[in-house]
Amino acid sequence: MFFDHFAWSIALRGLQYNKGQTLLSVGVVAISVTLIIFLGSLIGGLQARIIDNVTGAIAHIDVTPAEREILALWQFEQPGVLYGGQREAIQPRQATIEDWSVWVDRLELSHPQILAVSPTVEGQGFVSRGARREAVRLVGMIPRRHNAIVDVESDLVSGRFFDLDSAEIAMGRPLAEELGVGQGDRVRLVSATGNIADFTVAGVFETGYQGVDSVTIFLPLRDAQSLFGVGSAVTNIGLKLERIFEADRVATSLEGQVPYELTSWMADNERMLSALRAQSQSSTLILVFTTIAAGFAIASILIMLVVSKLREVGILKAMGATRRQITTIFALEGTLMASLGALAGTVLGVGLSLLVAQVRAGDDRQVFPIEVTVEVVITAIVVAVTVGFVASLYPARRAAKVDPIEVIRGN
Amino acid sequence: MGTEGLAHVVRLCGINKVYENGVTTHVLHDIDLEIAAGEFVTVQGASGSGKSTLLNIIGLLDTASCGELWVAAREVRGLSEDERALTRRDFLGFIFQSHYLLPEFTVLENALMPLRIRGGGAEARRRERVIGLLEEVGLGDRLGFRPRELSGGQQQRVAIVRALANEPVLVLADEPTGNLDQKTGRLVFELMLRLKEVSGTAFLMVSHDERLARETDRVVQLVDGRIADDREQASLRGN
Structure with a gap:
């Protein structure tokens, strides 16, 4: 009492x-x-x-095309059936997401935890200016969508990000300093697939994330598609979640519904x-x-x-x-x-x-x-x-x- | 409290008390005793004669080994510890050799404590009456004092008022004047007599003091745990 x-x-x-x-x-x-x-x-x-x-500068869940194993006919072991055939080298093509625009809309509505969805074309490449050359990660994206994954717009040091035009890129200040370029300067990008194109630096930013500021170049999605030769497809769809520790659970729950591979940041950072x-x-x-x-x-x-x-x-x-x-x-x-x-x-x-x-x-x-x-x-x-x-x-x-x-x- | 309707506030029938801790000690033998409402009884006896044990059993602080005990017309055998506590709370008052006032409370709060324990608005209802009793014992101007600011006699007077606060049918007093000098003890005793008359409460007092005992209604003499003498002093009884 x-x-x-x-x-x-x-x-x-x-x-x-x-x-x-x-x-x-x-x-x-x-x-x-x-x-x-x-x-x-x-x-x-x-x-x-x-x-x-x-996690501040990456997608919490990365949607990528499922890796398909390439099998030659003679690798099929079916007893009783024999195929005669000619051995032929099959060129592994970079797997892509063709119907991404459908999935971007679907994913946005698929789970209440999902705050933003950003389709990207990502790959390794080089940036060069005169004799200087740096290995970089090239990220083709739709700026207004991708800004939800990593906020570049509010960390701009100069220029712009949201309204990147064709043949325009944004890069981090450390990288720009390394190359000795600034807003308005022209650089050359070479993709891992060997395509080359010239771009104008339209924006310089400093997000504070080293992985972004020193090695990433953002370019319009369409430019990246042609630079990597993926047609109208994308290589990744990034998801931003409201609560980052829900990533594993959300990824698991979406697994059966999406015909692609879903990787949560948690699986990638298990040790940390x-x-x-x-x-x-x-x-x-x-x-x-x-x-x-x-x-x-x-x-x-x-x-x-x-x-x-x-x-x-x-x-x-x-x-x-x-x-x-x-x-x-x-x-x-x-x-x-x-x-x-x-x-x-x-x-x-x-x-x-x-x-x-x-x-x-x-x-x-x-x-x-x-x-x-x-x-x-x-x-x-x-x-x-x-x-x-x-x-x-x-x-x-x-x-x-x-x-x-x-x-x-x-x- | 309706004490008028009760012939006896306490009745003991064949009460025995045996302590068994290695050695068996038979402290009380077949005690039969009745105390009428409004009666002032003194228990006398040599040290170790069982006076305090008798008082504790009647006061439900101790249990008898066998025998029957009624308090306020209620058989108390088999009551749980809490039920005995509630019976004490509602029907009995205690005065000890030491005053045992709570040092952190004022005179008035100490006197009201039994009512506060009871709860349910009892304190508010009887507050004026308790203040009246404190005035009666000459402490009307000391209500807000702490116990340590009072003399020994004043402290014991507060304890007496506290014993009467819940309008008990019986007040048990174990050597209430034992710690006081003769003059102060006399004053405190007279106060108890007066309050008995005012409140109609019965008193059961253990005292060595022959002169005080002579002024009470009845003296019960204990010898080796037996009632050796139980005499009414009719000449002194008011009724």
Whole structure:
């Protein structure tokens, strides 16, 4: 019965009266909560930065043509049937998605997680300007669609991206500097298939993703189609998801519906993800032990409190207080101390996190990528209050068992 | 409380108490005792004669090994710990040798504590009456004081008012003047007599003090756990 006026008044007055013990308990909980919020925000922020580095500039699910194995007639083993035939070399052609425009529309509506769909023609190639030559990844795309996969438009240093015309490209600043070109300069692109074409640099960008800025050149889809000789087809369809960790699940659910291969970023980055998972687990372990330590601290402080109050408890029981009422008193004291500690810890933890988040390196970059989330704060508060409640149960039961006679006899 | 309707607030029939911890100690032997409403009874006896055990059994703080006990016309044998707590809460009051006031509460709050334990608005309903009792014992101007700001006699007076707060049928007092000097003890005892008259509550007091005992309605003498003498002092009875 947590609404017992008697239990509340004894618990509240007890907290006020035993200020030292109250402050000690509140302090212990506050420190734990501060630690949980700060560490949680720091580790969360670090992981978010690592994951963003990996996923920020790529499609979360890549749709590619299923690889077909090329089989010659004599490779079919059908007993009893013999084919006579001439051995002929079959040129492996780059597999493509011919009916991409149909699938782009279908995919957009196929799953609520899918935020954007971008058909691309991608391949390796070279860019050259005079004697300088760099190996690059050529990405032919529809700028307004592809900007949802990697936001180039808002990271433009000069020129444009959305309205790339035919024979115009956009490239990252590091690559442009390497080649010594700027907006308006002309460069030559050579695709892996051997086709050559000249282009004008229409936009220079800096997204902050090295994989994009240093090695990627964006060009209109049609230009890439002719550069790679794929006709009107595309080589990839990229999907951007609302929640990146849904990628595996979305890919699996689409598998039966799409006649192409679906690869989620998670499958491609399995090793990094397991490293992150291990990091999360070790930080969880730290938090669990912090919490347990705080729980023991509250329990031992409350046991001290109960022992110092055995007389009062005995008298209250003699006057007719039930075991439940006595249990409630100490459960309330533990829970209230933990709640006060959680409150103080939240203020301290959020304050400390925001303060540390302000720390900048020389180039004005944030040193600690701290992300204070509502989830972390709520988790810390719920854990602290629950631990306070659970830790108070043993002392509370101990108090409830007090025999009034023992007290009256002076034992 | 309807005590008028009760012939006896407490009735004991063949109560025995045996302690068995390695050695068997028979503390109380076949105790038969009835206490009428509004009666002031003193229990006397040498140390170890079983006075406190008797008081604890009647006060439902201890259980008898065998025998029957009625409190407020209710057989208490077989009641659970909580049921006994509720019976204490609703029908009994306690005064101990030490006052056992809660240091973090004021005089008035301490006196109201049994009503606060009861809950259900009892505190609000009887607050004025408790303030009246505190005024009666001369503490009307000390309501907001903490126990440590009072003298020993004042503290014990608060404890007496606390014992009467829930309008019990019986107040059990174990050496209530034991910790006080003679003069203060006398004042506290007189107060109990007066409050008995005012409230109509029965008192069962354990006391070594012969002179105080002589002024009560009845004296029960315990010798080795048996009632050796039970005499009414009719000359002093008001009715």
